[in-house]
Amino acid sequence: MLHERLPSRRPRLRQRLRGRQARRRERRRGRAHHHRGDRPRRGTLPQDHPNYVDPNGAVNVESLQKDYDFFDEQGLLESTVTVEDIVDSSFTEAAVAELGEFTG
Structure with a gap:
């Protein structure tokens, strides 16, 4: 590895290289992180479950x-109405x- 070949008097540069290599490994594995504008890849975020919609409306x-x-309990409503x-x-x-009626 490149960072192992650098002289020991450059620890900051070695740390930066280790970080870059770790980010590359994560990208190869499909795990995206949010670093400098990297966008998450498809399938890396938790799946949202769609809400239920009655087929008859x-x-x-x-x-x-x-x-x-x-x-209403939070005090976020300005007026009172019924559902x-x-x-x-x-x-x-x-x-x-x-x-x-929809039978499926």
């Missing part, structure tokens, strides 16, 4: 109510009535 009102309660006022399921109900 139904909205999970209970989940929205939990979210609303959380934001039932926000969600209008008439469109999805009409679509399911006309097209039929």
Whole structure:
């Protein structure tokens, strides 16, 4: 290795070379790090799991109510409304009535 051949009076240069060689090894192994604009390679970030979407377009009102309660407790809401006022399921109900329920 190159850093092993350098004289011992240049420890800072040896450290820099070791760092470069380690970064090259990491790139070869597919592990990206964020150094000087390096972008992560595909497959190096943890996989996000897509959220569930009902195939018939139904909205999970209970989940929205939990979210609303959380934001309300944090004092982040400026006005008070109910989740039932926000969600209008008439469109999805009409679509399911006309097209039929999705069975998968």
